[in-house]
Amino acid sequence: MTQKLTCRDVIDLLVDYLEQSLPPETLEGFEGHLEHCAACVAYVNTYKKTRELTGEVARVAMPEDMRARLSQFLLDRLGRPPA
């Protein structure tokens, strides 16, 4: 039986929704709610976009010179070359 969800319910369920781990009846209720709630559609979309952008902005590369210093550091500490 489809669950009738409020906006609060929908937002509370977002982590599980994005992981596709909602039980079928709950998923049906979730998607049913989105069909008539523009505010929740906006929330879900911007929540998903935030997650995507977070992965992008935080994906910083290790500086080249740091990698070289790392090898030298281990050589100094271990007394033998890592490579």
Place this chain on the structure above:
Amino acid sequence: MVELPAEDRLIERLRQGDTQALEALMTRYSGRVYRLAFGITRNDADAEEIVQDVFLTLFRKIDTFEGRSALGTWIYRVTANAALIKRRGQRVELEVLLEDYLPRFLEGGHREGDRAFLCADWSQRPDEVAQGVETRAILTQALERLPDTYRAVVLLRDLEGLSNDEAAEVLGETVASVKSRLHRARMALREQLTRALT
């Protein structure tokens, strides 16, 4: 003789003091270690120190790795712990009060607020707005202002792609705690972006 998976072979060689195995593991993991360390500490010098310590620890303490979890999880755990300890020793900067950025609800479960704002969907806007330099700067600042343990969860899940179970194992927390912090952190980040872009 059974052919072991590549990483198991590297671990065996590392146990025998093979520094070339360490180099191979550095190639595989140093970028991830740096990303997580920098993401938590927000400081290049601290991140570099942590990267060095993680690989030194890996070489010296590989015998304590029992293989109950994946080596990557072990490495993430050492990295996250080191980064969070470093942050604890520093002056506490102004962290955002998460409650200020979480949705409020009316009786009946509707979100409270101006309807136009509630329905604002910047995710659908052209890329240069939704993903432009300003947007990234706002998000970067919002990430920096999260409490450290919340930022650590977000980085493990949304940057490194760990599952809830893996992130919980890395941080020594329950899955429920990880999911709760993740959700609150994402909501806080989303809200700061929405206020800036609407």
